[in-house]
Amino acid sequence: MTSDLDQTDPLASYRDAFVGAETPLVYFDGNSLGRPLRVTGDRLKAFVDEEWGGRLIRGWDEGWMDLPATIGDDLGRICLGAGAGQTIVGDSTTVLLYKTMRAAVAARPGRTEIVVDRDNFPTDRYVAQGVADECGLSIRWIDVDTSAGVTAEQLAEATGERTALVVLSHVAYRSAYLADVEQLTRIAHDAGALVLWDLCHSAGSVPTELDAWGVDLAVGCSYKYLNGGPGAPAFVYVNAGLLDSISQPIQGWIGATDPFLMGPTYAPAAGIRRMLSGTPPVVGMLALQDMLDLLEQVGIDAVRAKSVALTDHAVELAEELLPDVALASPPDSARRGGHVTLNHPLMREVTAALWRRDVIPDYRDPHGLRIGLSPLSTSFAEVRRGLETVRETLDALTR
Missing domain, CATH: 3.90.1150.10 (Aspartate Aminotransferase, domain 1)
Structure with missing residues (x-):
């Protein structure tokens, strides 16, 4: 029909x-x-037969190690309105939310509140509460209409000199309310706070202009509109102005300055790579590459x-x-x-x-x-x- x-x-x-x-x-x-x-089946088979099966561990030196940043740059260019060197792929959405929230509150010492709306996605709320408990902070909750979302007036009332971080969703998971990212980000910045945007229900469907809107931090998944497959890794965006000062809490070997030095102490890599922790999920990124190719075409x-x-x-x-x-x-x-x-x-x-x-x-x-x-x-x-x-x-x- x-x-x-x-x-x-x-x-x-x-x-x-x-x-x-x-x-x-x-x-x-x-x-x-x-x-x-449909093309993903062929890509996966070729990867098993040729790269994984044929090149084996040599694949790390022949491109696998660079995939998180390469795909991150593609994602930033094609979907997010983000310049190169600010987006990287790896970990689950929950892990990246934790990393970015902990990094954000650490970057605003002396401030005591995280602002979150009660209708935000459960994981965002749960992680925010966990970070608040861990860091001795409190949550400032915003009550919203569940058929809509956070308004400018509500955010202005909820933020102030105590606000370290505001956590918001670009598209509300329940209602599909589309937030005015630029306006809400400006309100949070006027209060001296950082903003973390959850892009899970918009990435690949609703365009964003993260650089132009002055977004600080963003996290999104790749298995929804980006068709990366079940459990495909998430991505994180960090504005270039924050990259030199941001410090994420899960200090793994891949995020170190020289991963293969295996040195006695951790030193974070320069740029967006410092947001990584463990071994890149290479197989989990393959389907995402196919969808990004299609999105760039369309x-x-x-x-x-x-x-x-x-x-x-x-x-x-x-x-x-x-x-x-x-x-x-x-x-x-x-x-x-x-x-x-x-x-x-x-x-x-x-x-x-x-x-x-x-x-x-x-x-x-x-x-x-x-x-x-x-x-x-x-x-x-x-x-x-x-x-x-x-x-x-x-x-x-x-x-």
């Missing part, structure tokens, strides 16, 4: 590049785990335009097909990321029933059906088919 919108979509042909996109399954969870690209602005069109379509269909369901995302696409959340008291049961019918969204409390629309692998017809099935499922449950 193809809709008129698919016929006029300039990016429609890219759907064929993804494994499984040809099946009737409706995939509404690309913002949790993206589909793999252009992140075109991807964002398709994302807006898909979420607008989902909102319009929900109004048409699901009048008994509440939109729990911003209605204005300029304030919305790449997913849409629909609230109804039965959405937990609906989600379970949909999975049995090969319609795969996810569920978020309270009562939220979250529809994640990965721009290059999702069709407009797929969106309609999925929401029609939501209607059928709700009818069956309320009969």
